[in-house]
Amino acid sequence: MQKPQNLSFVLKDVQKLEFEDRPLPHLKDPNDVLIRVKFTGICGSDCGQIGPFKLEQPMVLGHESSGIVEQVGSKVTTLKVGDRVTMEPGEPCRRCNKCKIGKYNLCPAMAFAATPPYDGTLARYYRLPEDFCYKLPNSMSLEQGALVEPLGVAVHLVRQADISPGTSVIVFGAGPVGLLCCAVAKVFGAEKVIAVDIQLSRLDFARKFEATSTFLPEKVSASQNAERMRIENGLGDGADIVIDASGAEASINTGIHVLHPGGTYVQGGMGRDEVNFPITLACTKELNIKGSFRYSSGDYQLAIQLISTGKVKAEDLVTDIVQFGDAERAFEQAKAGTGLKFLIAGPEE
Template sequence: MTDTLPDTMRASVMTGVETLRIEDRPVPTPGPREVLVEVAAVGVCGSDVHYYRHGRIGDFVVDDPMILGHELSGRIAAVGDGVDPGRIGQRVAVEPQHPCRRCTQCTAGRYNLCPEMKFYATPPIDGAFCRFVTIDDDMAHPVPDSMSDEAAALLEPLSVAITTMRKAGVAPGTSVLIAGAGPIGVICAQAARAFGAARIVVSDPVASRREGALRFGATEVLDPMTDDVSAIDPVDAFIDASGVPVAVVAGIKAVGPAGHVVLVGMGADEYPLPVSHIQNLEITVTGVFRYTDTWPAAIHLVASGAVDLDAMVTGRYDLEHAADALESDTDPDSLKSIVRPN
């Protein structure tokens, strides 16, 4: 906890494609039902990297300077009106979204689909590569002292994996195929194991990543460059964490009757699908866009030891080297890089 709050803070600001600079920004003031969080750790996500390299993701375009980073943890440094002052000093993991709470999607419980959503590091909303952020008080989730700051930050991608498991119908005894052994693929493998999947097949063309997948819960691995992924014994669910069209098609063909397909990876906007296979086997195909009500489950999975997020951290960087953190994905052995703003 910060005893005396400063007026300004350092922030790593994206000012153009592949361009970051350190700026002094005003420390934000928490509004009603908000808390001010002093950031401890920020995980680097593929979306951060995509904005950094390309300046956009689909219709989301970085037109003005923006702070990246949305996987974060920290400590509450101040509270706004209507928030218990006793929360000051509390360690929290931040759910980085601010829905309107009034629209049809919000009232139906799908606040992740709120058309008025303000999501960290999604243009034009600033993220967490800085010392302080504000968030709605109920989006600052208390974490146990046994959980590291880094693991608490990575509850965000674990939330993506939990949503994926729910949509894929993963339950004890089921079988799952995951395309891609990058950060999301590996965290999905861990989540599938925690949800009770008996068979977890992970496909990736990089040998070191396949080996990593085995350490994190995969029961078998495939090299899609030499193995016919579509010819494996049918699985109950296919999860794409690669964004590669050919991998998606092969994965769908590996799904058995009444199975589920969940698209998580960011890939091409459009590509052909094996429609007859989907239709004849009544396969459900859906996507994942963020999450709703996942932090309690994520905290439990980590606190209980069912998921190991600390072991996924392969790089640590200070704010001045945030660009190096964003470039770390070029190393095939890199899983999760952490930026520490303080």
């Protein structure tokens, strides 16, 4: 039997996963590089649908990856074969107005890995432009390199929030991105960082990680939970900043209630397409409300710096590293919520 050339982990249909030998990627441009993928993290969006993006044909999963440069195009100058890199898994058009002002994450033609219809990185090889592959410092492992992507998401969320020293920040959702938001907020100078979740195990981890305190919501109204949160954490008339990394309607409502007038709310979690929203309260408080989507200029570089200098210990979130052949089991464990972050090692030679 012929050995697979580009063994890939494919989402064939909803809840149907298979290994498949895909064609070897070819360099499309002299500025491209070919990466041998070494580690890939599992993300909650690896399900075939995120927001308006829905699975319509089989798709290779994965977008949180690191690897080793296998081949370089003729015009590549910053990388060479054998370099260890973390991969920013999206290609914008580079020509539209959003790209030109540095907000390439909003490019309408973005080809993002494992977002339908584009294949992801859970394969032996993956192709990317040179400038979307970042050489890892010697102080960083390839495992850490696979964590730059979720940290980049957190960096972008925190930058959207304009956190400054001494501020109070509430993060809803103590999954990987929410926990990393707590860590980045502290790096940015936040004095109080409160993690909110409905799972006690995640709140326990948050306290050991970077949250200064935690909050377990009760089955009461959003205003009642917000009032208890203010009292327990000495927030006076409310928090300075709320970051929602959950997408849950109850969290969104509580977040609006717990902010002080003039506070900032940043939405990063994606749940249902539409939710009930306390718009009158948001208006009368004159809140600054922002969305946050993936990452843009400078976010990956900062994420690398935070890990390489030890300011954010993203590796503490890793529950397990599994072999490529056990990828489906890792996805099942992640879906069941039995851990925080699972990494899948690339196919062996």
